[in-house]
Amino acid sequence: VIEQQFVNGVVLGCIYAMLALGFSMVFGILRLINFAHGEVFMIGAMVSITVLNLLLAKVGPSVSLVVAGTLLLTTMIVAAVSCGVLGMALERIAYRPLRKAPVLAPLISAIAASIFLQNVAMLIWGRQYIAFPAILPTGGIQIGDAAISWSGILIVVCAPLLMAALNQFMKRTMIGKSMRATSEDLEVAAYMGIDTDRVIVAAFFVGSVLAGVAGTLVSLYIGATNYFIGFWAIMKAFAAAVLGGVGNLTGAVLGGLLLGLIESFAIGFLPDLTGGIMGTQYKDIFAFIVLVVFLIFRPSGLLGEQASERA
């Protein structure tokens, strides 16, 4: 059981980490709590189901593993790019006009954007859960006592790869470096000749791409999605980001993983530990307990907001 809960936690943690990354990136640069990030993730999930269904209609339902992999990759790329574009559009429409406005204004705008996107998704894809096509074989591999499905494996493989890629992007590329500079101080970076508008757009793009990939992976993993999963996602991403230190990318990854593990173990053992008084229904409170505890005792998170890696 412990092994299985560990596996559950790691998979969940990888998802949270991917979401927290995009969220943290934007916060690091703009000090903006981008509540619409969860909705970008949700749109990513929706788009990937639509695209995959279209592709499957062309190829036929029974496909070999190689074809399935190719389709999945194509789907993921389409979802990622459309989310990236959506993120850029959000920045342009919902946030840029308010950049000089009081702090509360962009936050309200973010919530509005989130409600708007939820309703758009509801109109396009309907209100019920929609199924993710069964493209991967059922089953998976057994490690000791723990079973991990193929979709779970995909998450555990993809997430670190993406994070490593992001790390390299931040360290090596010009735009990554300017992103880090901008998050240190937006004004100074602008004086140094950095096109901060471009940097901000890039941050939204990259963050949203991650959310899009997460959208594909999560809906593949759970097997279905619907228009309000974004709300759940943003709450967890927010808690993970605070846990690790908002704006700190390494912190976001760490926070995500920790939160996933905390949740899984808590659900797994809480009912037995408390003699059934606190059951699995308390699953979601852990994210918020973590959030509150950290905001009170260590508001800068585990790794702190000011780490040099911040972006």
Added chain:
Amino acid sequence: MRAKGRYLMPAMLFFLCLAAACLCVSPSPAEAGEATIKIGTAGPLTGNQAKLGTDSKNGVMFAVDELNGQALTIGGAKVKFVVQAEDDQADPKLATAVAQRLVDDKQVLAVIGHNNSSATIPAGKIYDDAGLLFITPNASNPTVSQQGFKNFYRIMCTDPIQAAKAATFTVQKLKAKTVVVVDDKTQYGQGLTDMFSKQVERAGVKVLAREHISDKDSEFGALITAIKAKRPDVFYFGGVYSQAALLKKEAVKQGMKIPFIGGDSVFEPDYMKLGGDVTEGDYATALGMDTAKLPNYAGFATKFKAKYGDIGYVVPYAYDATMVVAAAIKKANSLDRKKIAEAKKGIPSYEGITGKVVWDQYGDNSNPVVSLYQVKNGKWVFVE
């Protein structure tokens, strides 16, 4: 003065637009001598139970179209039926708000709703205080009729017999020694699992765990791991089909192969659509007779499908509820809420698409029929 004028123009324009918008929204005025009867519907039109509410609303609309085709005269005037649909998102708080809105609209003469027991109870108080007749197609928790409502009726019978059916099946046919029970913390789900647990425990079956999920959850990895570790013989779920499908998917993913039983909210074709192959062999109880055995169902379903695509479980119940309302209005021969509610009391039973309903003094259907179904080749098949 000039500054004032500058604001005046846009303000006036704004109000003009608003007025225009209002005019557009309000229904076209009835023809001369024609009275409008609004039938309120209230159920989840958005949110994760939106399918239920939308199906229910469509059932009412289908009935209303049929009624309008009959060109009825009430109290000497020709009447036109209109549906006033409200969205409660399956949320008790919102339910009271929409109930108030329906009560305030004097043209609303009866309400079909709500679709969730937890929404029906708080909303019911508002309808009852206003003397408004309200009939729920499917809210089946027994506590709804224990509120002392005077103008409340339901078409579907109540959950206890459903839970009893599942419990008997678990004990006698599946020969289970242990069960785990999961509900979605709604009045419906929790009521169902409470009754099921009590029933199986009485038969000596051990309830290993009673877990709860939120009706908004979709990730159940850790929960299933915890349940699997207890090695139960049967999994009973009180909740809606979408989460049932996700739970089942996760269970199969982790290699849990035990019979899965749900209530009537799982008894939906969408359960298989969402769950796919993993739902094969699962059971669900449903209140009412097997639709294949209902003489008028097939014809109704064909007509309904031609108009709305597919037919959900709740549709014929919503249809019947509307027809009962129409019967009460005809009997009252009046457009007065109180008279209609009074006239309903003079209709002790009704033979509809879903079979015969006989109401007891609480408004419950005292003619209980319950069936058990199993998924075979991606379809619900009647078992017993």
